[in-house]
Amino acid sequence: MIKAVIFDLDGTLANTLPTLCHAGNTALSACGFRKVPIERYPLLVGNGANNLIAGLINVVNSIPPFPGEVEMVRAEYDKIYAADPLYLTEVYDGMHDLIASLKEKGIKCAVLSNKPHDMTLRVIDGLFPKGTFDVIFGQRENVAKKPSPEGALEIAKTLDISPSDFLFVGDSGVDMQTGRNAGMTPIGVLWGFRSKEELISFDAAHLIEKPEELLSLI
Numbered sequence: 001m002i003k004a005v006i007f008d009l010d011g012t013l014a015n016t017l018p019t020l021c022h023a024g025n026t027a028l029s030a031c032g033f034r035k036v037p038i039e040r041y042p043l044l045v046g047n048g049a050n051n052l053i054a055g056l057i058n059v060v061n062s063i064p065p066f067p068g069e070v071e072m073v074r075a076e077y078d079k080i081y082a083a084d085p086l087y088l089t090e091v092y093d094g095m096h097d098l099i100a101s102l103k104e105k106g107i108k109c110a111v112l113s114n115k116p117h118d119m120t121l122r123v124i125d126g127l128f129p130k131g132t133f134d135v136i137f138g139q140r141e142n143v144a145k146k147p148s149p150e151g152a153l154e155i156a157k158t159l160d161i162s163p164s165d166f167l168f169v170g171d172s173g174v175d176m177q178t179g180r181n182a183g184m185t186p187i188g189v190l191w192g193f194r195s196k197e198e199l200i201s202f203d204a205a206h207l208i209e210k211p212e213e214l215l216s217l218i
Contacts (some may be wrong), residue, residue: 002218004108004134004161006152006184008170009115010045011192013095014127018088019081020045023168024056027076033060040051042193046172048145053077085119086126092191094211099132101215110135110155112178114145134159147177152184167217173202187217 017038025035036059044055053073057065102109111133113120120138134205135155137143144150156163168179171192176199179186188199188207199207208214 001165001169002107002185003165004110004156004159004168005102005214006110006112006155007133008172008175008177009113009120009123009138011042011171011194012092012169012175012189013111014089014091014123016123017045019039020052022087023077023081024052026080027053027062027073028056029040030076031072031073033057037110038061045193046114046174047178048139049074049077049116060185081119085122089123089127092211093126096128098211098214099128101212102218103132103134105218107218108134108159108161110159111137112151112155113138114174115139131210147174147181149178149182152178152182156182156184167214169214171199173198176204179205185217187214204213 007013021038021041028035036056040059044052053070054065057069057073091164095132099109111120111124115138117138117140121136124136125131127149135158137151137155139145152168153163156166166184167185167187168175168182169187170176171189172194176186176188179201185205188204190196190207190209196207206217
C-alpha cells in the first residue's frame with residue numbers, strides 16, 4: 001500500500017534548466033570559457049554541481065577539466081546561483097494540484113535532490129507553500145548523493161514508513177536507480193530532462209506523461 005511519495009526536484013517538480021544554464025554559462029564566461037548551449041545541459045544535470053561543472057568544461061574543451069578548473073568555475077557558479085536560485089524556474093503544470101490531491105488522500109510527500117541542501121530548501125520554499133512537503137533533503141555533507149539509497153532511506157525512517165510503501169518519482173536514470181536501491185517503486189516522468197529510453201533502461205516501474213497520472217498508481 002502506497003503511503004508516501006518522494007519527488008526529485010530538477011526536471012520533476014520544476015523546470016530549473018534555464019536557471020542552471022544561466023548560472024553555468026555566466027560562471028563559464030567569468031572564468032574565460034565559452035558558453036554551452038542549453039540543449040547540452042539536460043544530460044549534464046542531476047548528479048550534483050561538481051559533476052555539472054566538470055561536464056560543462058568537458059563540452060567546452062573536449063577533454064576532462066585540468067586540476068583546479070572545476071573548483072574555480074564552481075566558486076563562480078555558487079555565487080551566481082545563490083544570488084537568485086529561482087531565476088527563470090517554474091513549477092510544472094499540474095504539480096501543485098497533484099500534491100494537494102496526494103495530501104488529501106493522506107499520502108506523505110518528500111523531496112530528495114542532488115542539489116545542495118541549502119539551495120534545495122530555498123527553491124522549494126520559493127515555489128511551494130510552507131508545509132507542502134513533510135521532509136526536504138538536498139545534498140548534504142556525509143550523506144551519499146543519489147543513486148545511493150541513503151537519503152531516501154533516511155526519509156523513510158523519518159516518516160516511519162516502510163520503503164516498500166513509497167513511490168520514488170524522478171526524471172532520470174539516477175532517480176530510477178535510487179528508488180530501486182532503496183526498495184521503493186521508481187516512477188519515471190516524461191516531462192523532465194531525460195529521455196523515455198533512459199528511464200526504461202534504468203528499470204522504471206511505470207512512466208507517466210502528466211502529474212495527475214501518478215494518482216492512478218496510489
